Amino acid sequence: RRREMAKSTQLTQLIDNEVFRAYATYTAIVLLKMMLMSLITAYFRITRKAFANPEDTATFGKGESAKKYLRTDPDVERVRRGHLNDLENIVPFVGIGLLYALSSPQLSMALLHFRVFTGARILHTFAYLIPLPQPGRGLSWAVGYLVTFSMAYNVLKAVWLL
Amino acid sequence: RRREMAKSTQLTQLIDNEVFRAYATYTAIVLLKMMLMSLITAYFRITRKAFANPEDTATFGKGESAKKYLRTDPDVERVRRGHLNDLENIVPFVGIGLLYALSSPQLSMALLHFRVFTGARILHTFAYLIPLPQPGRGLSWAVGYLVTFSMAYNVLKAVWLL
Amino acid sequence: RRREMAKSTQLTQLIDNEVFRAYATYTAIVLLKMMLMSLITAYFRITRKAFANPEDTATFGKGESAKKYLRTDPDVERVRRGHLNDLENIVPFVGIGLLYALSSPQLSMALLHFRVFTGARILHTFAYLIPLPQPGRGLSWAVGYLVTFSMAYNVLKAVWLL
Numbered sequence: 001r002r003r004e005m006a007k008s009t010q011l012t013q014l015i016d017n018e019v020f021r022a023y024a025t026y027t028a029i030v031l032l033k034m035m036l037m038s039l040i041t042a043y044f045r046i047t048r049k050a051f052a053n054p055e056d057t058a059t060f061g062k063g064e065s066a067k068k069y070l071r072t073d074p075d076v077e078r079v080r081r082g083h084l085n086d087l088e089n090i091v092p093f094v095g096i097g098l099l100y101a102l103s104s105p106q107l108s109m110a111l112l113h114f115r116v117f118t119g120a121r122i123l124h125t126f127a128y129l130i131p132l133p134q135p136g137r138g139l140s141w142a143v144g145y146l147v148t149f150s151m152a153y154n155v156l157k158a159v160w161l162l
Numbered sequence: 163r164r165r166e167m168a169k170s171t172q173l174t175q176l177i178d179n180e181v182f183r184a185y186a187t188y189t190a191i192v193l194l195k196m197m198l199m200s201l202i203t204a205y206f207r208i209t210r211k212a213f214a215n216p217e218d219t220a221t222f223g224k225g226e227s228a229k230k231y232l233r234t235d236p237d238v239e240r241v242r243r244g245h246l247n248d249l250e251n252i253v254p255f256v257g258i259g260l261l262y263a264l265s266s267p268q269l270s271m272a273l274l275h276f277r278v279f280t281g282a283r284i285l286h287t288f289a290y291l292i293p294l295p296q297p298g299r300g301l302s303w304a305v306g307y308l309v310t311f312s313m314a315y316n317v318l319k320a321v322w323l324l
Numbered sequence: 325r326r327r328e329m330a331k332s333t334q335l336t337q338l339i340d341n342e343v344f345r346a347y348a349t350y351t352a353i354v355l356l357k358m359m360l361m362s363l364i365t366a367y368f369r370i371t372r373k374a375f376a377n378p379e380d381t382a383t384f385g386k387g388e389s390a391k392k393y394l395r396t397d398p399d400v401e402r403v404r405r406g407h408l409n410d411l412e413n414i415v416p417f418v419g420i421g422l423l424y425a426l427s428s429p430q431l432s433m434a435l436l437h438f439r440v441f442t443g444a445r446i447l448h449t450f451a452y453l454i455p456l457p458q459p460g461r462g463l464s465w466a467v468g469y470l471v472t473f474s475m476a477y478n479v480l481k482a483v484w485l486l
Contacts, residue, residue, distance in 0.1 A: 015261075021321050024317055028317050028318055031314070034250075055294070055296050055299070083250065088411065091414075092358065099351060102339050137377075152352045152356055159348050159349050176426050177423075177428070177483065186426075187480065187483050190420055196416065197413075197416050215405070215455065
């Protein structure tokens with residue numbers, strides 16, 4: 001019983017830490033944003049009738065008549081590129097951000113990193129899907145990239161100075 | 163020496179926590195399942211002789227005779243779509259699940275989330291590779307998606323109520 | 325104030341642990357290496373003038389004259405395959421490696437796992453981009469795969485023996 005309580009106290013302390021709480025909030029937000037891309041892909045696949053699997057077209061008829069829906073569509077491909085770009089950039093943020101949150105940064109600096117990254121990735125999605133003229137998408141990508149790079153630098157500095 | 167011991171005690175406590183142990187078990191299982199997709203892709207590439215890189219076809223002959231193996235194959239592409247779908251869905255589970263496990267959920271609720279997600283993703287793989295008629299794959303995808311969404315909701319609630 | 329100090333002590337302890345510090349170092353390195361793939365893709369897209377989005381070609385002219393740069397290029401596709409392979413293999417390393425680092429492994433064993441994986445993935449990138457003849461790339465992939473598998477085995481053993 002007492003051992004049990006000690007354990008839950010322990011775990012509570014991590015989520016109790018203000019920097020870790022900020023990390024949890026913004027990581028949940030960017031991962032939910034990334035998950036939203038699946039729904040947008042499904043929306044465009046259904047409205048554009050453009051599918052990748054034969055079994056997905058069965059509701060539109062049988063045999064040859066359904067085959068024509070096995071195709072790529074520019075809007076679907078655009079959302080999919082945005083989704084893959086999220087994976088390529090949000091995975092490093094989640095991994096390096098966790099290490100950064102555990103390296104005892106100042107709360108204000110941590111919030112700055114997490115918020116700028118989250119804002120940049122939301123802008124990147126709008127820039128990709130509208131689409132905005134370049135360098136709109138390029139800049140929003142670069143801002144998120146540099147924030148993650150800055151966190152990695154702080155992690156390595158903290159680890160090597162210990 | 164004593165400081166060293168204090169440290170290892172600390173780390174043991176996290177893995178000692180029942181919710182975290184459940185998280186570790188199911189995260190290891192779904193990530194191993196995702197890794198299995200690489201082996202299945204390799205199996206289909208070799209049996210279907212369908213490769214993406216010229217250097218991979220060198221064992222089948224030189225020059226023009228090997229070039230015909232640089233092609234896409236429906237079975238290979240199907241496994242690759244399943245692998246990408248895993249990445250898109252298992253990455254949010256691993257990231258949000260960690261935060262959820264640290265937010266002091268009830269053990270029974272945590273086990274329910276982790277087990278339903280793991281089961282849904284295993285079903286999704288079978289539905290994709292056999293393939294099962296829709297909505298088999300769609301439903302297994304949606305169940306995993308909703309579990310991750312529910313964990314994210316619990317994380318944000320726990321963080322904002324503190 | 326005192327509670328605040330207790331919290332930061334707590335967090336410092338995790339990054340203070342030698343195994344966790346090793347995990348932080350090598351995770352930051354492999355994630356930075358993965359992020360480098362974005363820059364290499366951008367470099368080849370610009371030098372080969374091969375883009376995926378119409379808005380990216382606007383600086384090369386308007387209308388039909390820019391359309392010819394909307395194409396795939398073998399060098400661009402090669403880097404993109406390397407990037408996706410990183411995602412497929414580095415995501416399991418980061419997730420399973422965290423659990424492994426928290427399962428109180430011996431420091432020497434942990435360093436061996438992290439260093440061999442990091443070396444294998446750096447070799448894999450060179451083997452993919454040069455490209456080296458097979459089985460260069462295949463072997464470097466397999467070494468990283470087996471290291472991650474070994475960590476997963478140790479995590480499940482540690483969790484189930486507790």
